[in-house]
Amino acid sequence: MPVAYRLELENVSKHYGNTRALEAVSVAIPSGKIRGLVGENGAGKSTLSKIIAGDIRPTSGTMKLNGAEAPYLTPTSARRAGIAIVHQWGDLVPTMTVEENIFLGNEIHGSFRTLNKSEMRRRAREVLNELGVDVDPSLLVSELSPAHKQIVAISKALVRQCDLLIVDEGGVSLDKKETVLLHAVLRQLRGQGVTIIYISHLLDDVVELSDEITVLRNGALVETLDAGSTTAEDLAIVVVGHEMRSPSRAEAPSDFTQRRTLLDVKGLSWTHDAAEFSLKVREGEILGITGPEGAGKSELLRTIFGLMAPTRGTVSIDGESIGSRSPRKMLNRGVAFVPEDRFAEGVLLDRNIEENISLPKLSFEKRFFLPATELRAEAIKKAAQIKTKMASIDSLVSELSGGNQQKVVVSRWLEDSYRLLLLDEPYKGIDIGAKDDINEAIRAMAGAGRGVIVISTEFAELIGLVSTLLVIVNRKIVTTLTGASITPHEIVRYYQYEVETPSPSFEGTGSPAQMN
Amino acid sequence: MPQSFRSILKELDVVVILGALLLVAAIFKASTFYNLSNLFTTLELSAVLGIATLGEAMVLIVRGVDVSVGAVMGLAGTLSAFLIPDFGLTVSILVPLVVCGLVGLGNGLLVEKGRVPPIVATIAMMWVVSGLAGGISNGRLIPILDESFQQIALGSAFEIVPLFFVGLLIIGAIAYFVRSNFAIGRYVYAIGGDEGAAYFSAIPVAKIRIGVYGVAGVLYGVAGLLMASYVRSGMPTVGKGYEFKAITAAVLGGIALTGGRGNIFKAIVGAVILIVLYGVITAFAVSPYIQGIIQGAILVGAVYYATRND
Numbered sequence: 001m002p003v004a005y006r007l008e009l010e011n012v013s014k015h016y017g018n019t020r021a022l023e024a025v026s027v028a029i030p031s032g033k034i035r036g037l038v039g040e041n042g043a044g045k046s047t048l049s050k051i052i053a054g055d056i057r058p059t060s061g062t063m064k065l066n067g068a069e070a071p072y073l074t075p076t077s078a079r080r081a082g083i084a085i086v087h088q089w090g091d092l093v094p095t096m097t098v099e100e101n102i103f104l105g106n107e108i109h110g111s112f113r114t115l116n117k118s119e120m121r122r123r124a125r126e127v128l129n130e131l132g133v134d135v136d137p138s139l140l141v142s143e144l145s146p147a148h149k150q151i152v153a154i155s156k157a158l159v160r161q162c163d164l165l166i167v168d169e170g171g172v173s174l175d176k177k178e179t180v181l182l183h184a185v186l187r188q189l190r191g192q193g194v195t196i197i198y199i200s201h202l203l204d205d206v207v208e209l210s211d212e213i214t215v216l217r218n219g220a221l222v223e224t225l226d227a228g229s230t231t232a233e234d235l236a237i238v239v240v241g242h243e244m245r246s247p248s249r250a251e252a253p254s255d256f257t258q259r260r261t262l263l264d265v266k267g268l269s270w271t272h273d274a275a276e277f278s279l280k281v282r283e284g285e286i287l288g289i290t291g292p293e294g295a296g297k298s299e300l301l302r303t304i305f306g307l308m309a310p311t312r313g314t315v316s317i318d319g320e321s322i323g324s325r326s327p328r329k330m331l332n333r334g335v336a337f338v339p340e341d342r343f344a345e346g347v348l349l350d351r352n353i354e355e356n357i358s359l360p361k362l363s364f365e366k367r368f369f370l371p372a373t374e375l376r377a378e379a380i381k382k383a384a385q386i387k388t389k390m391a392s393i394d395s396l397v398s399e400l401s402g403g404n405q406q407k408v409v410v411s412r413w414l415e416d417s418y419r420l421l422l423l424d425e426p427y428k429g430i431d432i433g434a435k436d437d438i439n440e441a442i443r444a445m446a447g448a449g450r451g452v453i454v455i456s457t458e459f460a461e462l463i464g465l466v467s468t469l470l471v472i473v474n475r476k477i478v479t480t481l482t483g484a485s486i487t488p489h490e491i492v493r494y495y496q497y498e499v500e501t502p503s504p505s506f507e508g509t510g511s512p513a514q515m516n
Numbered sequence: 517m518p519q520s521f522r523s524i525l526k527e528l529d530v531v532v533i534l535g536a537l538l539l540v541a542a543i544f545k546a547s548t549f550y551n552l553s554n555l556f557t558t559l560e561l562s563a564v565l566g567i568a569t570l571g572e573a574m575v576l577i578v579r580g581v582d583v584s585v586g587a588v589m590g591l592a593g594t595l596s597a598f599l600i601p602d603f604g605l606t607v608s609i610l611v612p613l614v615v616c617g618l619v620g621l622g623n624g625l626l627v628e629k630g631r632v633p634p635i636v637a638t639i640a641m642m643w644v645v646s647g648l649a650g651g652i653s654n655g656r657l658i659p660i661l662d663e664s665f666q667q668i669a670l671g672s673a674f675e676i677v678p679l680f681f682v683g684l685l686i687i688g689a690i691a692y693f694v695r696s697n698f699a700i701g702r703y704v705y706a707i708g709g710d711e712g713a714a715y716f717s718a719i720p721v722a723k724i725r726i727g728v729y730g731v732a733g734v735l736y737g738v739a740g741l742l743m744a745s746y747v748r749s750g751m752p753t754v755g756k757g758y759e760f761k762a763i764t765a766a767v768l769g770g771i772a773l774t775g776g777r778g779n780i781f782k783a784i785v786g787a788v789i790l791i792v793l794y795g796v797i798t799a800f801a802v803s804p805y806i807q808g809i810i811q812g813a814i815l816v817g818a819v820y821y822a823t824r825n826d
Contacts, residue, residue: 076718091716095709095776100702105717107699114697156717 005067006031006164006195007052012061014047021047022058025221027214029164031066034186034196036210036227038203038239040458044219045199049166052197053085054078084157085166091153092141099124099137102156127155131185147178151185158189165189166197169293170205175474183209201292201457203239203492204232215239236492240460256282256467261319262420262451263304263335268313270303275475276313281420281451286442288466289455290491296475297455298340301422305330305337317420331360336413340424340455342402346409349398353390354379356397356408382411386441403434410438420451427458439465459491535785538792545799556678558795560669560746563680565761566787567687568739569769571620571732572762573783574691578725579708579775580627580634585736585762587645588616589755592740594649596665597658597750605664613737619645620733624726642759649752658750669745680742687738688784695780704728709776764815765790772822790814 007029014022022044029035039045050056054073063070065081073081085091092101102124110116124137133151141149150170157165170182186196186209200206206213207227215222215238222238259282269276277300281287289297302308304315306325314321317333327337339345347356357379362370380393388407390400397405406426413421421442427435442452442465456462462469469481471494479494542549568585575582592612599608619641626637660666671679695701706714707721715721736755743754769786771778793814797807 075716079718091713093706093709093713093776096702096705100706101713104702104706104714105719107702109699113699115699115702 004031005029005064008064008067009048009051010062010064012048012051012058012063014044014051014056015059020219022051023219024061025216025219027221027224029195029197030212031195032190032193033211034190034198034209036206036213037197037199037216038201038206038213038235039216039222040239040460043216043239045216046168047219048216049085049168049197049199052078052164053083053166055085079160079162082161082163083166084160084162084164085168086150086153086157086170087168091156092149094142095140097138097140098128098135098144098152101141101152102127102137102159104156106160123159124155127158128152131155131158131188133181133185145178147174147181150174150182154185154189163193164195164197166199168199170198170200179205203235207232207235233489233492236488240488256285259283259285262317263453264314264316264319265304266314266316268300268303268315269311270299270308271475272311273475277477278313279470279477281453283419283449283451284446285468286446286452286454286466288459288462288469288486289453289472290457290459290462290469291472291478293457295472297472298424299475300472301337301424301453301455305335305422307337328363331418332364334417334419336360336418336421338406338409338413338421338423338426340428342406342409342428347397347405350396352394352396353383353388353400353408354393357382357412360412378415382414383408385414385444386411387437401431401434403430403437406430406434407437410441414441414445416448416450418450421445421453423452423454425456426454427456427461435461459488463487463491535789535792538789538796541796542792542799545796548799549795552676554795556672556676558791559681560678560742561794562788562791563678563684564739564742564746565758565765565791566684566784567735567742568755568758569762569765569783569787570687570691570780571735571739572759573766573769573771573778573780574704574728574735575634575732576763576766576771576773577704577708577775577778577780578728579711580725580729581763581773582623582638582729582732583635583759583763584619584623584638584642584645584733585739585759586755586757587642587649587752588619588733588736589740589743589758590752591619591645591649591652592616592737593744593747593754594653594658594750594752596741596744597660598652600660600662600665605662608662608665609741612741613734616737616740617730617734620736621726621730623733624729627729628722628726646752653750653752655752660744660748660750665745666748668742669748680746683738683742684784687735688781691780700724705776707775708772760815761790761811762787764811764818767815767818767822770822773819 005028008027010026011024012022012026013020013024025044025048037045037048047056051058052073054075054077057072063072070081073083093104096104099121103120108116108119108123110119121137128135128137128151131151131154133148135144135148135152141152144152150167154165154167167186174182186198190196198206198210207230210227212224213227213230213235214224215235217239225235225238261280261282263281265277265279267276267278275296279287289300291297299308303310306327306329315325316322317335322329322333330337343349348359354376358375361375365371376393383390383393386407388404388411390404397408400408410423410426423442426438439461442454446452454462454466463486466486467482469486469491470477471479471481471491473494481490548554568589572582572585595612595615596608599611623638623641626632626641627634630637668679673679673682695704703714703719703724706717706719707724711721739758740755744750747754765787766778766783767773767786768789769778769783771783793810794807797810
């Protein structure tokens with residue numbers, strides 16, 4: 001008997017100008033199965049899922065639903081075709097109750113178009129019970145745990161008669177118990193004949209839940225694997241690509257114990273639970289931090305830089321403990337920060353490159369008149385140092401490509417007075433050339449004896465760049481890798497590490513200084 | 517039991533506390549405050565502000581804001597006074613309400629289709645509408661001589677409850693009934709709570725938001741007509757300052773400035789409290805300048821309290 005396919009895509013592409021978000025992808029999703037969809041950031045997972053949900057129109061390619069040729073979907077026609085997408089929790093109104101959310105836009109009416117509230121409450125309870133969860137429909141969504149929010153979002157899709165469910169980043173920010181609950185719910189649905197596409201960064205999560213796993217890389221289909229005969233580690237190699245792009249650092253020194261400590265973080269936390277972080281960065285050291293999304297990497301860096309209030313712990317620069325930190329104070333001490341969200345916190349899009357590069361210097365300028373020629377010359381020098389491709393230093397930043405915009409942000413800090421640079425996801429949404437240029441600038445900084453911390457989920461970029469790599473999962477440093485042990489296999493092994501019991505303290509392993 | 521007791525307290529919170537304080541304060545000036553005519557006036561003015569506040573509250577819930585309240589009230593009264601000698605009572609009530617509704621829809625269209633920030637759109641509308649009312653009245657006050665129109669302000673139920681207040685209760689009850697028994701009530705809150713989620717739930721976000729501004733316009737119109745009956749004339753400036761009173765009352769009643777949250781019934785209670793507060797201030801013969809300071813302090817205090825509790 002031939003396999004019945006719920007959804008087939010043939011040669012589907014999506015181009016944005018010259019950017020190919022998706023290139024000739026063909027996949028067939030069998031009915032009543034769970035299909036995992038994995039890939040790095042920018043691999044095309046979300047583009048593909050949005051095409052299926054009708055949120056965006058493909059540039060070319062054909063689509064079949066239940067074996068029949070179908071036109072490109074719109075959000076409305078997708079819903080009519082029984083397709084629903086569950087985002088992390090973007091589709092619920094936090095200020096409304098569970099029942100109101102489940103039936104939002106799809107209310108059950110009684111006489112005179114009044115709401116049949118008792119029926120909706122009954123149905124809501126029924127749907128939730130069928131999924132095996134006990135949630136009071138009269139609770140506000142804002143009061144729910146992340147897993148319950150997802151289950152409510154799934155219930156919302158179910159009352160709309162959905163039988164093709166896309167779960168986007170389902171496992172993220174769920175703890176072990178909640179993940180088990182979500183998996184149980186999704187398996188239950190599969191049992192009822194619902195087809196599920198499960199997108200996740202957490203590879204072991206995908207391997208455990210899915211029947212088959214489709215891997216995307218750089219907008220193209222790599223392969224579809226049978227989940228039963230795959231391990232998370234094998235999958236990680238397929239996701240990252242067999243050949244590592246970055247060449248290994250030739251002279252990478254891994255022993256920094258003799259060097260002077262620039263940054264010393266001890267027992268730092270921004271929450272009131274057990275999670276706390278200790279790390280050291282020494283002169284000339286590049287420290288990498290990786291881990292799944294939502295693990296607390298950004299928060300760690302932002303707490304160090306004074307953008308988030310710490311609940312305890314100390315941060316010392318050159319042995320001097322810095323209390324009540326603020327960006328200004330940290331910059332004064334030679335610590336600079338490149339934020340994750342380039343547009344919100346990095347560049348001024350409508351100002352030119354020169355102004356963008358000079359920006360952090362202005363408030364430290366003592367002279368009455370701005371030294372315009374000096375600033376300009378310095379900006380030109382910095383832009384050239386990181387190979388920014390620009391028509392002129394007076395070009396608006398909005399005219400640059402993403403990679404060159406990021407270079408503008410990084411180049412601000414290319415001077416000797418900044419001895420420690422913190423970068424939060426600097427490779428996000430930029431091309432390979434720009435990644436290499438930024439990495440080269442980072443190496444040059446380290447070569448000059450300055451310290452760097454780089455956070456990235458793209459660990460292919462970190463391998464060969466950093467001398468020490470911390471893996472953070474669920475707000476815990478689960479391992480510290482150094483030198484030759486920084487390989488995709490090793491990273492992923494810890495990536496999957498689930499912190500089940502609150503470990504007493506990671507202070508020892510969290511400090512690179514105490515390794516080796 | 518303590519759980520539900522606490523949630524009831526949380527529901528009433530600031531409203532109860534402030535209301536109790538005011539009543540106590542009023543006792544000290546019992547002779548000035550607790551006489552029939554003063555109570556009657558207090559209820560009437562509460563009704564005017566309450567109806568305007570209801571409109572403002574709806575706009576705030578869809579994450580908008582409307583500062584054209586006072587100007588629209590002035591337009592309604594002026595237009596009514598202008599029409600009544602030639603067209604009679606019915607026309608001079610209905611036409612201003614339709615015009616005010618259109619003004620409100622205009623606000624909504626500017627915000628939703630024109631992508632003009634609500635504060636800017638409604639400031640512009642405030643000026644346009646004031647100009648319109650000034651043009652109609654030629655800058656003067658138009659006396660209203662029609663007795664049945666005057667009678668609205670004088671009328672009462674059981675000799676004690678002003679007709680105004682009866683009107684407020686009816687309008688409030690309708691609003692509450694619609695909010696809790698029709699899908700549209702949920703949609704309004706959903707749009708303010710999370711516009712994206714509402715949109716992806718196939719809710720016509722733009723249409724509803726424009727409609728809310730329209731209904732709010734009608735409510736300001738009603739408030740303006742009541743005011744005209746109260747002062748027995750059409751005055752373009754009669755609603756001056758009502759936009760900020762309405763916002764203060766709504767916030768006092770727990771309507772979130774960030775949208776999506778707040779009980780419209782409590783917003784009306786907020787309006788009553790504000791009017792009682794003015795009465796107490798007047799009874800204590802506090803200088804009008806101090807009055808402004810108190811009003812400002814209450815607005816900031818209410819917002820501070822609300823954000824604290826988020």
